[in-house]
Amino acid sequence: MNAFARVRSKLGPLWGPALILFFALRFGDFVNAAVGLWLVPRFVPAADLRAVQPLVRVAAFVATPLSILLVPYAKLLNVHAVRGEAGKVKALIRDASLLALASLLLALLATPLFFRLVFRLWHIENGRLALAIVASSMVGALSPVFTETLRALGRFGVVSWSAALSGPLRFAVMALALPVRGLTGYFVGQASAPAFQSGVAAVDFFRRHRGVRAEPYWREDRRVFLAFGAPLALSALVGNFRAMLEAMPLALVPEAESVAFYYLTTFTEIASYAGVTVVFVLFPVVSARHERGQGTARLLAQSMAVTLAGGLAVSLLLALAGAPLLRAVGAGAHAAQAKWFFPLGALAAVRTASACFTTHEAACSRFRYLRYAIPVALLETAGLLLLLRGPAWIVPSQWRFRGVFAFMAFNALSTFACILADLALRARRARAATRAR
Numbered sequence: 433m434n435a436f437a438r439v440r441s442k443l444g445p446l447w448g449p450a451l452i453l454f455f456a457l458r459f460g461d462f463v464n465a466a467v468g469l470w471l472v473p474r475f476v477p478a479a480d481l482r483a484v485q486p487l488v489r490v491a492a493f494v495a496t497p498l499s500i501l502l503v504p505y506a507k508l509l510n511v512h513a514v515r516g517e518a519g520k521v522k523a524l525i526r527d528a529s530l531l532a533l534a535s536l537l538l539a540l541l542a543t544p545l546f547f548r549l550v551f552r553l554w555h556i557e558n559g560r561l562a563l564a565i566v567a568s569s570m571v572g573a574l575s576p577v578f579t580e581t582l583r584a585l586g587r588f589g590v591v592s593w594s595a596a597l598s599g600p601l602r603f604a605v606m607a608l609a610l611p612v613r614g615l616t617g618y619f620v621g622q623a624s625a626p627a628f629q630s631g632v633a634a635v636d637f638f639r640r641h642r643g644v645r646a647e648p649y650w651r652e653d654r655r656v657f658l659a660f661g662a663p664l665a666l667s668a669l670v671g672n673f674r675a676m677l678e679a680m681p682l683a684l685v686p687e688a689e690s691v692a693f694y695y696l697t698t699f700t701e702i703a704s705y706a707g708v709t710v711v712f713v714l715f716p717v718v719s720a721r722h723e724r725g726q727g728t729a730r731l732l733a734q735s736m737a738v739t740l741a742g743g744l745a746v747s748l749l750l751a752l753a754g755a756p757l758l759r760a761v762g763a764g765a766h767a768a769q770a771k772w773f774f775p776l777g778a779l780a781a782v783r784t785a786s787a788c789f790t791t792h793e794a795a796c797s798r799f800r801y802l803r804y805a806i807p808v809a810l811l812e813t814a815g816l817l818l819l820l821r822g823p824a825w826i827v828p829s830q831w832r833f834r835g836v837f838a839f840m841a842f843n844a845l846s847t848f849a850c851i852l853a854d855l856a857l858r859a860r861r862a863r864a865a866t867r868a869r
Contacts (some may be wrong), residue, residue: 438697467606472618475610482690483556484618485697486679490550491565491619493676495573498535500668502528502576503794504657508649509581510719510795511656519647525581525637526646532574539566553683556615564619575626578633585637593633598625656797659679663799664807674809674843677816681836683851684819689833692766695758696776699750703743703777704784709789710735710803711784718795729858735788743781747774775837782844789851804850 473481492499505528512520542562547562582591605624609617617830714735718728750757756769793801816839819831 453701467603467621469695469763471606471610473695473762476614476618478687478691480615481694482682482687483615484694486676486682487550487561487565487615487619488622489676489679489842489859490547491569491572491622492564494539495535496668496672497515497538497568498532498570498573499672500665501531501535502544502573503664506576506715508653508656509721510716512649513581514720514723518641518644520649521581521637522641522644523646523649525578526760527633529574534568535573536566536570539570553680560613561616562620564613564616564623568619568623571623572626572632572690575630578630578637581637590632590636591629594629598628601625601628632731661796663802667802669798670806670809670813674813674816677813677820678836678840678843681816681819681831681839682833684831685833685836688766689769692763692769692772693833695761695763695766696772699757700747700773700777700780702750703746704739704780708784708787710739711787714788715791718792722796728796729862732789732792735792736785740781740785743784744778747777747781750774750777771831772832772833772837775841779837779841779844780847786848786851789855801851801854804854805847808843808846808850811846812839815839815842 472484476484504523509524512518512524547565551561579591601619602625606617609620611617613620681712682693710797716733718731719727721731751770751774754773755767758764758767758770790801790805793799819839
């Protein structure tokens with residue numbers, strides 16, 4: 433066993449692959465940062481640049497039906513892969529691809545009405561942008577099915593090198609498309625990375641399982657689909673609608689502040705890098721341990737602690753170097769907004785730590801957390817709808833970014849506080865059960 437393998441073995445099934453994947457993803461993120469901070473602002477006017485993040489949220493909402501259907505597939509891919517049932521894995525991939533095609537057709541039918549309202553709010557000419565957003569969202573939603581196959585089969589090496597190469601590919605596509613189509617080119621470039629990773633995953637799987645015949649799975653697995661379906665449908669609809677609305681009030685703040693938000697969030701995504709990597713590896717590890725009847729509480733605690741601590745540390749560094757960073761990327765006019773680096777970075781870290789918890793619960797087929805997550809999301813949604821409706825006591829021209837941030841922080845911090853209370857209650861019950869023995 434070489435030194436690298438020994439280190440990976442000592443780190444264990446979660447932290448070994450997570451560390452490798454972390455470095456691979458960071459190379460891709462470095463390229464993506466160049467896209468977001470240099471390439472996109474160069475070819476997208478400021479008036480449209482401020483709409484990038486909201487339109488990304490719109491794209492995620494469009495893909496909601498597909499994402500609801502694909503999460504049970506992700507869980508079952510892991511279950512059957514752990515059991516070595518390649519025929520059922522192959523059938524799941526086939527059916528997930530067919531679902532994606534059907535969802536794409538439905539989304540295209542709904543596009544004209546839905547996007548007309550969004551573009552009116554942001555004063556964007558339609559053109560082919562709506563179609564590009566729909567295609568990007570569908571490709572992005574389908575990609576986890578293929579990458580989940582690699583994840584479930586433990587093919588983290590393939591995931592790592594394909595993730596590293598997807599960044600340069602995205603840069604190249606953006607460089608070609610942005611000068612020609614602006615925002616439309618942006619979403620074409622966005623779709624290129626998940627499309628590439630999906631292709632790599634599909635080729636890797638079918639090459640290794642060329643002679644495997646697809647086997648039926650529905651009779652055995654329909655209970656899992658039904659158990660996942662109702663809570664996931666409710667959670668995804670509420671969560672994605674809330675996330676989309678959360679970005680819409682940025683249209684009501686001064687243009688300089690909403691453009692600054694684009695630059696700030698491009699940087700503060702760094703605060704979630706470690707957590708996103710951990711979340712990706714966490715699901716199959718927890719799912720496999722849960723299926724074998726092993727404990728997962730320690731993995732959950734470690735993942736949340738590392739994610740939160742790492743994110744807050746990065747947020748502090750961004751805050752200390754905020755103004756020089758903005759000047760370095762040609763956004764010196766927004767240097768006064770550098771004070772938002774720490775709050776936005778901390779918010780990203782809290783959200784990613786919460787994602788560790790929800791990923792862990794989904795891997796264990798538990799959805800009790802929706803009892804508090806959904807009411808909190810509905811409260812924020814109600815407030816956002818009231819704001820966007822524009823009652824007499826709200827003057828849109830007087831809204832500033834701090835008001836929008838208050839909505840964002842309310843949801844993230846309230847949900848995280850409920851998660852901590854939930855974990856504390858579980859620990860208390862576990863101690864009581866131990867004493868009762």
